[in-house]
Amino acid sequence: MSVRRALFFSYLEKYGSYVLALGSTVVLSRLLTPLDVGAFSIGMAVVGMVAVFREFGVSTYLAQEAELNDDRVAAAFTLTVGMGAALAFLVAALAMPAATFYGDPRLATILWILALNFALAPLGSVSQSLLTRDLRFGVLAWVRLAFGAVSAVVGVLLAWLGFGPQSLAWASLSATVVSGAMSFAAHPHSLRVNFRRSDLQRVINVGLPVTLVAIVDDVINTLPDLVVGRWQGLAAAGLLSRARGLSQMAYQLIARATGPVFLSVFAKRRRDGADVGDLYVAATSCVCAVGWTLLACLGVLASPLVRVLYGPQWDKVADLLPWLCGAAAIFLLTSGAHVLLLAHNGAADALRAKLWALPWFLGCGVVGAMVSLNAMVIATLVATLVASALQARAVERRVGVSYRAQCTPILTSSPPALAAFAASLASAYWYANSDVSAWLVVLAGAAGAAAASAAAVAVNDNPLRRELVQLWRLRYARA
Numbered sequence: 001m002s003v004r005r006a007l008f009f010s011y012l013e014k015y016g017s018y019v020l021a022l023g024s025t026v027v028l029s030r031l032l033t034p035l036d037v038g039a040f041s042i043g044m045a046v047v048g049m050v051a052v053f054r055e056f057g058v059s060t061y062l063a064q065e066a067e068l069n070d071d072r073v074a075a076a077f078t079l080t081v082g083m084g085a086a087l088a089f090l091v092a093a094l095a096m097p098a099a100t101f102y103g104d105p106r107l108a109t110i111l112w113i114l115a116l117n118f119a120l121a122p123l124g125s126v127s128q129s130l131l132t133r134d135l136r137f138g139v140l141a142w143v144r145l146a147f148g149a150v151s152a153v154v155g156v157l158l159a160w161l162g163f164g165p166q167s168l169a170w171a172s173l174s175a176t177v178v179s180g181a182m183s184f185a186a187h188p189h190s191l192r193v194n195f196r197r198s199d200l201q202r203v204i205n206v207g208l209p210v211t212l213v214a215i216v217d218d219v220i221n222t223l224p225d226l227v228v229g230r231w232q233g234l235a236a237a238g239l240l241s242r243a244r245g246l247s248q249m250a251y252q253l254i255a256r257a258t259g260p261v262f263l264s265v266f267a268k269r270r271r272d273g274a275d276v277g278d279l280y281v282a283a284t285s286c287v288c289a290v291g292w293t294l295l296a297c298l299g300v301l302a303s304p305l306v307r308v309l310y311g312p313q314w315d316k317v318a319d320l321l322p323w324l325c326g327a328a329a330i331f332l333l334t335s336g337a338h339v340l341l342l343a344h345n346g347a348a349d350a351l352r353a354k355l356w357a358l359p360w361f362l363g364c365g366v367v368g369a370m371v372s373l374n375a376m377v378i379a380t381l382v383a384t385l386v387a388s389a390l391q392a393r394a395v396e397r398r399v400g401v402s403y404r405a406q407c408t409p410i411l412t413s414s415p416p417a418l419a420a421f422a423a424s425l426a427s428a429y430w431y432a433n434s435d436v437s438a439w440l441v442v443l444a445g446a447a448g449a450a451a452a453s454a455a456a457v458a459v460n461d462n463p464l465r466r467e468l469v470q471l472w473r474l475r476y477a478r479a
Helices: 003-031 034-055 058-064 070-102 106-120 122-133 137-160 166-186 197-231 234-247 249-272 277-300 302-310 317-332 337-343 347-371 373-398 408-432 438-459 463-478
Strands: none
Touching: 003 137, 003 234, 003 302, 034 070, 034 106, 034 122, 034 166, 034 197, 034 234, 058 070, 058 122, 058 197, 058 337, 070 106, 070 122, 070 197, 106 122, 106 166, 122 137, 122 166, 137 166, 197 234, 197 347, 197 373, 234 249, 234 277, 234 302, 234 317, 234 373, 277 302, 277 317, 277 408, 277 438, 277 463, 302 317, 302 408, 302 438, 317 373, 337 347, 337 373, 347 373, 408 438, 408 463, 438 463
């Protein structure tokens, strides 16, 4: 499968999954309170603190391994099952202490349900990694769309029946079972275990540094929910969760979709001895051009958008969203650095950069949360700026892509984002100074931003324009 075709299916899966998730979120926001969502967010944060050990870098190992055979697949499966079983018991044991610490007994039930995910997920995770290695992103798209559909349907149905925050936990478990079964059916492998030391050591040599990086990433990602839930209350954690979900839209829809594809492509190019610097910079420019445009709309149209999506009980989310969109825009500039480093056996470099960034996130997060929710999100922006600079430095040292080259997307990707910002600003001003419907403002702002950004792409020479022209020529040639 070609890179462009793989990206097509990856984007299809991400956009389809996001539409399903957004639709269920809109409905659930009217069935669940901020306190309910906050309880589940804390549960997911607790689970996230140990979830990084579940896979133990198996997907990265399976993508990189040049001499993969059945014994090494069995060794990877053995580690995945062992870690899954151990973590299931650990999460179950943490349920009661966590519920006591946060003062909500429902949290224990949520964690007991989520613990089952760890025991069942390994049955499909190795198959998904093998599908990724083979660039079978068409199959993966259907598997992950099924995950999103099952999660949405089960979550909404159980919330409507009065299960409260536990409905979200049951939705997650149901989706894990269905997607795992589909993955294994698409790419079956032996379920035997392999304890041979040499095969296990190959997996561990790759998995250990990757897991350490994931641990630091997870601390950074879960810290906001944990500290806000403790110092500002579960309702505040629910508000932060909704704001972060919207601000991370650009990463989820654009940058994250490229991750599995570019990990495989970068790793293959490295095995072939080819340079990846130009591809990395061009890909980052395209990601930023689209992502910054989307974030500009979200930040400016925060107030009417939150009212449309979540209803009036979530209006405070609009105060947090612009700051988090700014942090997300900074993050997008180095969003591909992680997979680039992993593809070049640079897990240690990625880990070093994350460890230097960790004190910034810890310090800014704790101090901000103790002051207010708004202070917390502003502190997140500052810490993200430092973390991105450290990631860029790691790429320069390991891969050889200069710091200056990595900053090129700032110039090439800004015009469409600035055009979208201006168009959205006009709609936001209209909403603030009239009684017009929030729906109409959002639609008008989105249409204006899309038209303005498209015009900016068309009149400026940039990687996104060149890629779109190339796709059009390929389509025309086939026709």
